[in-house]
Amino acid sequence: MRLIPVSQLRVDSVLALDIIDEHAKILLAKGHTLNQMNLSRLRTTNVASVYITDEYCFNDNTNYTSQPSNILRRVIIVKRLMKMVSAGTTTKEAVFHTLKAVYEMVDGLDQQKYSLRLVYEPKKILVNTFEENIIYIAMMSALFALKLGFSKKEASYICLGALVRDIALISYNFQEQEMNTPATKEHPIKGYNHLKTRYNLPEEVLEIVIQHQETYDGKGYPYGLKGEQICTGARIIAIIDMYYKIKTTNMSRTAATLEEDFKRWTAHLDPTYIKKFLEFVNIYDPDTLVKLTNGDCAVVTSSRPINPFRPQIKIVKSAKFNKEEIINLSDRPELHIHHILYYID
Structure with a gap:
């Protein structure tokens, strides 16, 4: 499943989880296919983002x-x-x-x-x-x-x-x-x-x-x-607080910049715990759609990458690689995640 801001939702998206409001009222149920009326209604509520599922989602485990x-x-x-x-x-x-x-x-x-x-x-x-x-x-x-x-x-x-x-x-x-x-x-x-x-x-x-x-x-x-x-x-x-600050302000940055910022802004924190943190963290959740620096589109597949800033991906759209080819970005130094995508056009 993939998290999408309500402002970016599209018609025909299928909900992976129930959408609830701040009063715990279910607005739309899991499995519902969104129509234009649903989107218009959601954009008048206080719901900020929702989980969807589509052909690029393989991870059914709910955190x-x-x-x-x-x-x-x-x-x-x-x-x-x-x-x-x-x-x-x-x-x-x-x-x-x-x-x-x-x-x-x-x-x-x-x-x-x-x-x-x-x-x-x-x-x-x-x-x-x-x-x-x-x-x-x-x-x-x-x-x-x-x-x-x-x-x-x-x-x-x-x-x-x-x-x-x-x-x-x-x-x-x-x-x-x-x-x-x-x-x-x-x-x-x-x-x-x-x-x-x-x-x-x-x-x-x-x-x-x-x-x-x-x-x-x-x-x-x-x-x-x-x-x-x-x-x-x-x-x-x-460490968690600093990570949230970096992610909140740098969500649109490239992976290389995100990694550089993380190293710079956590230099004053416990290095032993930082090392363990990087073993346990998902910088990019499985099912996240990404655009690479070479223009290709891919979906993140690994939940336990060697380098969390450079996860394993599966090619979705490319002029160079085969569709569904698995690539470990840790082995391809010339490739970086440029930014996150919500849909593939």
């Missing part, structure tokens, strides 16, 4: 993170928590529900940790952009920890730390009353103190909150911690 039903309830819980934090009315009950959602989420990831890959998940619901992004980063951080061999309990702490790390920047009242300016480099300390005095969160979570802006090279803040002085949770989250 845990791809299922809207796995995300939406968590989005609602986190959104409610953020709203209460902003209003200064957060209750222990709201924190409890957030903790419960985290443990359920990590348990689901743990059950599939060997088959799931680390991926970039773009927004699915327009009105939930901020909360969706936080949840995806938290989920991928937890999955990364599980794949590294951390326990479910440890992964849950990392997941929760990723959710609440910027609590001081999220709350407007907190900014005004205790921070003066939201950009201050003291916000990790303020967030730590805020959470420590009001909620009974584990120290492992609070440690992530106060250290999440520290960097492996010692140039972070607030204390300039270096290397393994920084807790493992903060080091793991920093």
Whole structure:
């Protein structure tokens, strides 16, 4: 299956998953073939992107993170928590529900940790952009920890730390009353103190909150911690967070540029975890259509490439190669992915 922005959807596309709105209402069911009326309706909703299937899709496995039903309830819980934090009315009950959602989420990831890959998940619901992004980063951080061999309990702490790390920047009242300016480099300390005095969160979570802006090279803040002085949770989250920032801003870049940017922008992060991250990540998901630098069109086939920036592909349209010829881009240095395609014309 392949993820397509609603703005790029075409008539006769077949849905690979149900389309749901921000209220968990099914708008169109899996297997439905889109018509012009469907497209017009979808473009008036808050749905940002949907999964389709066609002749170029061979991967029927649904990622845990791809299922809207796995995300939406968590989005609602986190959104409610953020709203209460902003209003200064957060209750222990709201924190409890957030903790419960985290443990359920990590348990689901743990059950599939060997088959799931680390991926970039773009927004699915327009009105939930901020909360969706936080949840995806938290989920991928937890999955990364599980794949590294951390326990479910440890992964849950990392997941929760990723959710609440910027609590001081999220709350407007907190900014005004205790921070003066939201950009201050003291916000990790303020967030730590805020959470420590009001909620009974584990120290492992609070440690992530106060250290999440520290960097492996010692140039972070607030204390300039270096290397393994920084807790493992903060080091793991920093890699996932940076990857999401790179992918969000560079989705239209060439693979070569994307790889260069990744190396440049992760140079200050834990090199051991970066190496493991590249073993676990799919830069390009299977079924992704791509255009190569020589003008050929292909579909990504491998979910475990040697170099995630240079995956295995199957030729779809070419003047040089045979149709359906399998090419490992790691063996063809002259070929690069130029950009992602949504359809083949």
